[in-house]
Amino acid sequence: MYVGQRLKRKEDLKFLTGEGKYVDDLAFPGTLDIFILRSNVSHARLTKIDVRDALNFPGVEGVITGLNFKLDNRPRNFPMAKDEILYTGQPLAVIIAKDRYTAADAAELIQVDYEELPSVLDPETSLKNEIRAIEDKDNVGYKKVYSAGDPENAIKDSDVVIDEKIEISRVYPGAMEPRGILSVYQQGSLTVYASTQSPHYMRKFLLSVLGDKVNDIRVIQADTGGAFGSKLFPYAEDFITAYASIVTKRPVKWIATRSEDMKSTYHGRGQIHHVKAGAKKDGSITAIIDDLILDMGAASHSTYLADIAATMLPAAYKIANVKVNVYGVYTNKTPLDQYRGAGRPEATFVIERIMDILSDEVKMDPIDFRKKNLVTSLPYKNPLGINFESGDFISLLQKSEHVYREFERKAEELRMKGIRAGVGLSFYVEENNFGPWESASVRVRGDGKILVVIGAAPHGQGDGTAVAQIVADELGVPIEDVDVIWGDTAIIGEAFGTYGSRSLTLAGNAALLASRKVKERAKKLAAQFLKSDVQELEYTNGKVVNPKTGKQISLKEIASKVTENLGGPWVYKEEPRLESTAYFGMDDLTHPYGSHVALVAVDETGKPKVLDYYAVDDIGKVVNPLLAEGQVRGGVIQGWGESVMEEMVYDENGNLITGSFAEYGIPTSMETFNIKWDFVEVGMSSAPLPAKGIGEGATIGTPPAVVRALERAVGKRITSIPVKMDNIY
Ligand code: MCN
Ligand code: MO
Known part of the structure; x- marks a missing residue:
């Protein structure tokens, strides 16, 4: 049994030997870089952005301002400020250039005119609604009461009452790798490489606003150097980068510097x-x-x-x-x-x-x-x-x-x-x-090696190793023969990702169920090779056996048999499929x-x-x-x-x-x-x-x-x- 063992991570070697491939390690010919000019005031009325000089700067391919999409609950004017600036660090303009240094230099030529507005930073001051954080909006954007029993009277009935202000400050979810994204345009479609916790979710939210501009979007999770919850939900830079690659029809890359990440990654x-x-x-x-x-x-x-x-x-x-x-x-x-x-x-x-x-x-x-x-x-x-x-x-x-x-x-x-x-x-x-479900596919290949594709998108946790333990046990094969991959919307149907401490339970159980289905497939295929009735067969220790006749065939042999005879006729009574997908969720x-x-x-x-x-x-x-x-x-x-x-x-x-x-x-x-x-x-x-x-x-x-x-x-x-x-x- 592998489950329960303290096995070292299968995924570590490439990182320890410096062979990880993070977004910024990926290179495509003709890639353009972007620099995002950000607000350095916390609240202002934006009156004018003059980009003419920046546009004429050698090496600049384009400048975008005022880009706005309709997305619920994001800042007014998203992904870029258009009329009101709401915080320092908010994107104001995007310079697309041959490299990031050129883009940053050109950004200095942009003229931003604004009238400063009073800002509110302290949440308790904001609650008083004396200064508006967003013009024409109540500062209290959300109000809800959760209640049970009769707390007011019960408090009065106490021998001791305490009254405390408990404060938990804002923190930066400091992943080792700052956020980054590379969007590659090709023939009307995008392939987006991202530092993310959920390629499937990213595909969905990018398509929701860019869907009319592209045929399709495939999202691939590059090696991701940690996230801690911060690389799940949509960011301005995701839309900006994808959009920039659509308008230039080129690969476009954005990589946050550390200080840029600290002001733009959700706190x-x-x-x-x-x-x-x-x-x-x-x-x-x-x-x-x-x-x-x-x-x-x-x-x-x-x-x-x-x-x-x-x-x-x-x-x-x-x-x-x-x-x-x-x-x-x-x-x-x-x-x-x-x-x-x-x-x-x-x-x-x-x-x-x-x-x-x-x-x-x-x-x-x-x-x-x-x-x-x-x-x-x-x-x-x-x-x-x-x-x-x-x-x-x-x-x-x-x-x-x-x-x-x-x-x-x-x-x-x-x-x-x-x-x-x-x-x-x-x-x-x-x-x-947190749900609702996760998916996994288990594929036995011709050489007997097993490929598991999970819908979760781990980025440091080690779920790949644990899922391999589960599948190896279930199929009765050595763990060395099991490879677990993830993070590509084109290789797995639908999925959610890694967040809410869900990957092992949901993707692990999906992989377990998929393995069980594969065992059923193996028995059906074995039946014809062993000339047995499928009901007589048992799957144990990586083999299908007929206890009556003593005949047996291993999973590896079945896989090899169904993939031999190149050019030969279709001789199978059973579809030669040794793969299965399962979806798992809980109530x-x-x-x-x-x-x-x-x-x-x-x-x-x-x-x-x-x-x-x-x-x-x-x-x-x-x-x-x-x-x-x-x-x-x-x-x-x-x-x-x-x-x-x-x-x-x-x-x-x-x-x-x-x-x-x-x-x-x-x-x-x-x-x-x-x-x-x-x-x-x-x-x-x-x-x-x-x-x-x-x-x-x-x-x-x-x-x-x-x-x-x-x-x-x-x-x-x-x-x-x-x-x-x-x-x-
Ligand atoms: N595990 C196990 N047995 C269990 C449960 C989990 O052996 N019963 C193992 C799993 O195989 C996995 C690890 O423990 O290797 C965590 O699994 P799980 O609890 O399912 O959590 P997820 O894999 O879904 O990870 C998400 C979780 C979250 S929500 C945040 S935030 C966070 C965290 O993981 N971010 C991390 N840990 C992190 N660790 C790293 N290195 N980087 C992050 O960004
Ligand atoms: Mo998380």
């Missing part, structure tokens, strides 16, 4: 919660009332993040009375969207801060306080309608509690030596496997859960350091614990970065101050630390291979654990991230 998180929560003396929570403000930036495509955060807020706890008032507000900033965890890290940070703060207020041990309120039997439907399908919260918490007590003893020893140290524990419920999302424990020390300058770290998850069946652990390790470090260093900061004029890695703190190898990961396989999903996702879990579990540890180390209540050194000095 993540950006939520403020004003929370009131109450508890009884015995530690039972009475109610939570939360005003959730989502800092949407200049567009409204991020509202689903507030919905996820609101409905997941009660988390693993029995809280009957809850109300979340959601306000999505416009600000003159880069639009917001998902970043690894997408709404669940925000919900978890808020609820876990509440758990710790309430436990302090009722003077209870924070773990006992959690136990008092934890959901004890699953399935369980939370008051806002989310169904937690399977698992055992209490026993997992007991596991992490054990580590918590041990870390507490270590912290105590450190404190005796005068070192400021603290321990924090978080318990979280995840929501993943509902999955809800794995886990717990993180951190031991953190703060030195005399206020610099925090993680001394020890433990995480435990229940994601149902774990296909490859090495890959899952890799996800947790990366996620913990990202969660640490978000907790203590990462923040997108704007000045009062709307300039992005953290516009490069010189100003934006992102963890490096120097900030990593020891992480121990454990898993249990209790809460199975309903899929044939009963897995749930792990791709985002650690970014959800980490911030509340490390922030609690910091709070304990310095003895000061902490309610916003990133925690600033001067707060804990």
Whole structure:
């Protein structure tokens, strides 16, 4: 069995040997580059763009301004500003030239006339609606109330009530490879190579507005150096580049520089919660009332993040009375969207801060306080309608509690030596496997090698290896004979992609089902070669056998037999097909859960350091614990970065101050630390291979654990991230 083994990734070698092919590594003769002139004011009325000098610049092939398509929820004037500029970094003009340097030089000759308008950057100021972020538009672009029970009265009935402002700053989903796209025009059609999480979705959204200008669009995912949620939804640059290649009838490439990526890639998180929560003396929570403000930036495509955060807020706890008032507000900033965890890290940070703060207020041990309120039997439907399908919260918490007590003893020893140290524990419920379905094809080739094409589009997770494990087990063949490929709209019918920690469960199960169908095909074909009735045959260990006669034929032999006799007659009673496609989806999302424990020390300058770290998850069946652990390790470090260093900061004029890695703190190898990961396989999903996702879990579990540890180390209540050194000095 390969499933369950810690196999190394099949996909790593090409990257380790420098043979990866990212978009910018691809070269086509005659490729033109584009440079995007972006706004350097955050709010203005655009009156005129004069491009004459730029057009005459040697090497320039064209300039585009005012390009607009109708797409829901994108900024007014998308993909380029036309009459109103809404944020610094918004595209104003596009220069197409023989190379990127020429394009950038020509851009300097463009004259932009505008009248500045007051801008609003702070989401709470925006909520007041005194200054409009978008002219003629209410700043509150989204409003929704989630409510259950009678929270107002339940709060009044509490022995202890807390009232806190909890802030989760905006962050940059900093993938190693910035975004990039290459659109190749040929005979009225486009082949688009992109750094993306979903070629199929990209094809769909490009076709939705360019469909009348081209015959077809094929999207190929180039090797993609990470995405963390940020390369899924449509971007201005996708449309601009594809459009530029249509008008020039040439290949056109756009590659973001790092600083360009930081202002144009949708930022993540950006939520403020004003929370009131109450508890009884015995530690039972009475109610939570939360005003959730989502800092949407200049567009409204991020509202689903507030919905996820609101409905997941009660988390693993029995809280009957809850109300979340959601306000999505416009600000003159880069639009917001998902970043690894997408709404669940925000919900978890808020609820876990509440758990710790309430436990302090009722003077209870924070773990006992959690136990008092934890959901004890699953399935369980939370008051806002989310169904937690399977698992055992209490026993997992007991596991992490054990580590918590041990870390507490270590912290105590450190404190005796005068070192400021603290321990924090978080318990979280995840929501993943966002749907609706995924596809996979399994093809046995003439040489017996197996090609699996999955509709998911991994970009660092390692799903290719795990899917190969699943298929190799099911077909009973060596894993070396199984190749998994993905990321091309022309090689797989329809598909969705990689996001919402769904690839292993949905594409993995689709591959499992496709393999089962292939086994049925193999039996049918074997029947004629073994001169048996198909009912008599069994498929085991890569062979079809007839237990009665003892005759057998391997999958490889069948594949070879149906592809021999070049030029010969059709001799098959059965169609010689040894391939199958399957689609797999589930009725509902999955809800794995886990717990993180951190031991953190703060030195005399206020610099925090993680001394020890433990995480435990229940994601149902774990296909490859090495890959899952890799996800947790990366996620913990990202969660640490978000907790203590990462923040997108704007000045009062709307300039992005953290516009490069010189100003934006992102963890490096120097900030990593020891992480121990454990898993249990209790809460199975309903899929044939009963897995749930792990791709985002650690970014959800980490911030509340490390922030609690910091709070304990310095003895000061902490309610916003990133925690600033001067707060804990
Ligand atoms: N896995 C497993 N057993 C399970 C579940 C998963 O062995 N029961 C393994 C899978 O084989 C895969 C990995 O764990 O190698 C993650 O699988 P899964 O949970 O299905 O998540 P996805 O593959 O769908 O990845 C998406 C997820 C998301 S939503 C973000 S955001 C994120 C993340 O993955 N972005 C990443 N991890 C990332 N890791 C890298 N390197 N780069 C990103 O951009
Ligand atoms: Mo994601």
